[in-house]
Amino acid sequence: MIQIITKLLGQSINILGLIAPRKSAYLALRLFSTPQKGRLSESQHKFMSSAKQKSLKVNDLVAMTYHWPGSKDTVLLLHGWESNAARWKLFIKLLRSHDYDIVAIDGPAHGQSSGKRFNALLYADFIKTVTETFRPKIIIGHSVGGMAAVFCLHENNHLKVDKLVLLGSPAHFVGVLERYVDLMGYSNRVHRTIASEIEKKYGHGPEYFSAAEFAQDLNCNTLIIHDKDDAIIPYSDALLYSSNFKNSKLISTEDMGHSLNNKTVHASIIEFMLS
Template identity: 30%
Template sequence: MKKILSYFLNSSAFIAARWNGSFAFRLLCRVKRTNIDKSPNKFLDQASSRVLQDGDYRATLYTLGSGDRPILLLHGWKSYSARWEQLINMLDLEKYTIYAIDAPAHGRSPGDSLNIEIYRRFMVQAIEDIGKLHAVIAHSLGGLVTAYAYLDNPQLAVDRFVITGAPAGMQSIYDFFKRVVGLNQKVIDNMNQHIAENVTKIPPLDITLARFFTAIDKPVLVIHDETDRVCPIGYIKDAIPQGKIHAYYTKGLGHDLQDETVYERTKQFLEDLA
């Protein structure tokens, strides 16, 4: 099936560029759902929740805690809000109020597709509902969404950011998609053109962590693992301006970064800059 799909896309790229770009984009955004009934999601049963809506898309926003320092948590691709259980359990919920989004087609939110613009809109909607945030803590795709949201609007009402295991930018996503599906460059070019004209608010190839790190004038902590095979660390080290961004590098945790040391460093960052 994969070979048929790649042949179909590669062949149509030169004769029906606009349709080809649109089709490739829909394929890129398709989500193969994980089992939301697994036990980790039971952690969310103690949270209050409400549904956010944007057109046909719906996201779930969870709330835990009662503190006066609101924090918004953004998960990555094919993940869910329950991934943050260890971090949330380490935070003082009388000091912080934790908000976490299950993006469309993830966790307990319905749907079968997600793109960076839709995720950005739900992030912005949550911030508008909550008010000024003490911090955004984001993992993987959530980190790139955060960078995109700030690049689109530097007045975003967030005091500080924690970016963990994030991809370099949209180009990294294109490269992964190209490799996995077996596409030629023309398909990627068509898809990028479609996204630029119909999806993102800024040129998609301008959505990079490097631009975010250069533009940001607020405290940022970057956490990344030396052995991350999903989002290799090299580009992160190259992208961080010397002396401007706080960086914490781990070894042996891989892409997920689920470890007490990671969350202790995150907690320290939140407290040091309180």
């Protein structure tokens, strides 16, 4: 049923694109950037209340941060699409057992952060402000959280981190957009108009926003973990990252899916952090 509704919505935007191309692109981008879930549940609120919570002003938005102080290096945790900082609950408990200084954030329009729209560039702005405030030595990002971290570090070379971990992260925006277009069944006309509107708004077309290419400019040691059967972000994106980072290690998993939120992955991350 959801697939049928999705395709019907896509076809409606295709029809609109025949008479009002820019309006169709506006609606398509609005759908693309509006999360349908990701706010904190009651049970998640309870866990997050164990942290020191601090809101930070980011342009006209507010980023919510969660801080568990520790004596070791500061670690910044970045969730993905339609998620929030509570997705790290199990990993946070493990990090606390090692006495790391932990910071997690809610992305734009997620968790307790403000906003109604989300994209990797808005997220990168959040990461910039949080990184300037807490000065993490290690950044760990799941899915688009990892991509946004690369965007941020590329655009702000005054921000230095020692280690970066990417979990199932997309390597380029072109692929993300194409998968969305395929999901909705948009026409080539609508696809082209979306790309044109992105260029008008951000000064660059979708092809510019390649985290894999940006990675060539980063000097941090990087761990890339990606499942070969990831149904959300293709494994080929991990290979792109691996071939572009100067100092990286790729761990390929099987039958773990996109989430990569389990003890095996957590152990691999801790081993990398301690190395």
